[in-house]
Amino acid sequence: MCISSLYSRTHSHRFKFEFILAENCEWPVARIWTVVLLLGTCLLYCARVAMPICAVSMAERFSWSKRETGMVLGSFFWGYCFTQVLGGYVSDRVGGEKVMLLSAAAWGAMTAFTPILAHFCSQPIVSMTVSRFLMGLLQGVHYPSLASLCSQKVVESERGFLMSTVGSGSYLGTLVIGGVGSLMLDLYGWESVFYVSGLLSVLWSYCMWKYLLKGEGMSRISTLFFPAGTQSKLSKRNWLRLFRQPAVCAVIITHLCTASTFFTLLSWLPTYFKDTFPDAKGWVFNVIPWFVAIPSSLFSGCLSDHLISQGFDTASVRKLMQFFSMGVSSVFTLFLCGTTTFPTAVAFVSATMGLTTFSHSGVSVNVQDLAPSCAGALFGVMNTCGAFTGVIMVYFSGYLIETTGSWASVFGLITVVNLLGLGTFLCFAEARRVDIDLAKGRYHNIHI
Numbered sequence: 001m002c003i004s005s006l007y008s009r010t011h012s013h014r015f016k017f018e019f020i021l022a023e024n025c026e027w028p029v030a031r032i033w034t035v036v037l038l039l040g041t042c043l044l045y046c047a048r049v050a051m052p053i054c055a056v057s058m059a060e061r062f063s064w065s066k067r068e069t070g071m072v073l074g075s076f077f078w079g080y081c082f083t084q085v086l087g088g089y090v091s092d093r094v095g096g097e098k099v100m101l102l103s104a105a106a107w108g109a110m111t112a113f114t115p116i117l118a119h120f121c122s123q124p125i126v127s128m129t130v131s132r133f134l135m136g137l138l139q140g141v142h143y144p145s146l147a148s149l150c151s152q153k154v155v156e157s158e159r160g161f162l163m164s165t166v167g168s169g170s171y172l173g174t175l176v177i178g179g180v181g182s183l184m185l186d187l188y189g190w191e192s193v194f195y196v197s198g199l200l201s202v203l204w205s206y207c208m209w210k211y212l213l214k215g216e217g218m219s220r221i222s223t224l225f226f227p228a229g230t231q232s233k234l235s236k237r238n239w240l241r242l243f244r245q246p247a248v249c250a251v252i253i254t255h256l257c258t259a260s261t262f263f264t265l266l267s268w269l270p271t272y273f274k275d276t277f278p279d280a281k282g283w284v285f286n287v288i289p290w291f292v293a294i295p296s297s298l299f300s301g302c303l304s305d306h307l308i309s310q311g312f313d314t315a316s317v318r319k320l321m322q323f324f325s326m327g328v329s330s331v332f333t334l335f336l337c338g339t340t341t342f343p344t345a346v347a348f349v350s351a352t353m354g355l356t357t358f359s360h361s362g363v364s365v366n367v368q369d370l371a372p373s374c375a376g377a378l379f380g381v382m383n384t385c386g387a388f389t390g391v392i393m394v395y396f397s398g399y400l401i402e403t404t405g406s407w408a409s410v411f412g413l414i415t416v417v418n419l420l421g422l423g424t425f426l427c428f429a430e431a432r433r434v435d436i437d438l439a440k441g442r443y444h445n446i447h448i
Contacts, residue, residue, distance in 0.1 A: 038165055050181065080139060111201060145376055147367060151368035164300050171294050251363055258421060265352065284346060304321055318363070325355060337412065
């Protein structure tokens with residue numbers, strides 16, 4: 001039986017809560033939530049990437065053309081754009097943990113029911129397009145609700161570690177579904193990939209609700225971890241004032257550039273390797289960069305929090321992390337423009353993807369520094385802009401490849417966009433609150 005023990009200590013209005021899972025075995029509450037959110041993000045990407053993994057098999061089964069397959073795959077991103085702001089806004093008001101829980105249960109169930117919809121609908125192309133669009137709508141609230149949760153409950157010197165750790169779940173999920181999902185696809189058919197990833201997501205939601213958000217013992221902890229009434233509401237006037245702040249505009253522009261270049265690399269790198277090194281093994285260039293990205297993301301979070309805890313200015317630390325993410329990574333991207341061998345190309349791409357993860361401790365956390373009362377909604381605005389521009393940049397990159405016949409034009413475009421975002425961030429980024437008067441909002445913080 002769980003024995004709960006809570007204590008708090010005031011240090012510059014910071015609180016630390018711990019509980020005992022078993023006798024003589026202490027574990028901080030926030031550590032539990034960090035692991036839970038990491039696992040949730042991992043499952044989010046397992047469910048998201050299930051369709052791309054199974055797309056070829058489904059196209060053969062239902063006689064889809066390339067255009068129809070592309071329509072099914074692309075419908076996710078259109079849905080993904082529409083609920084970012086709404087999800088963040090609702091999370092700021094009712095709590096990010098509740099929005100995340102409900103959405104995860106919904107998209108998990110949607111994933112598990114995908115094979116049933118495909119087989120029992122007279123027009124599978126229609127049902128799959130609609131289901132992927134709904135998946136995008138449901139998963140679009142995840143990161144805004146995470147940003148809202150983190151901004152309301154975590155001290156600034158520890159946000160980098162949480163966001164970087166949880167962010168690494170996306171790379172972990174991509175690796176898991178790419179490896180295990182491909183094996184299941186070969187052994188049990190494409191339906192099994194959807195069934196397993198969907199049911200595991202529903203199970204995660206149930207466990208989160210039962211053991212962390214429900215029950216007499218844990219509800220006391222949840223009340224402290226998610227205190228009611230901490231969310232401040234911004235009027236339309238304050239929202240307009242917020243968007244006139246140079247630091248807020250810089251965060252939006254920088255995230256826009258970061259997301260669009262990441263989507264471009266994610267979409268076109270496999271094609272680049274296939275075109276440039278036809279005999280290369282796909283598992284090498286599809287796996288190694290993601291293995292590098294996971295420890296890199298964790299390292300950036302630890303480094304960021306360590307520097308802040310040592311007394312370094314928060315804004316300077318955020319800028320340093322973003323410099324690595326967009327500046328140093330662009331150097332390795334430019335290296336791909338020249339003639340290179342396959343191992344060297346894999347090393348350059350791995351370095352690029354690894355350094356890109358430093359943005360989790362840079363611009364992604366900076367929005368929580370600036371506007372903790374509405375970080376979810378503001379992050380939703382950022383992610384919506386990033387998703388739209390990402391789609392546009394992916395299409396434009398394809399146009400450049402066709403017209404120029406050179407991959408150097410794409411890598412040059414990525415570098416220009418990165419430097420534009422980096423320059424904006426270095427010039428205008430801040431870390432002070434700009435949303436409301438500090439006296440009007442008090443936040444309970446936790447130590448991770």
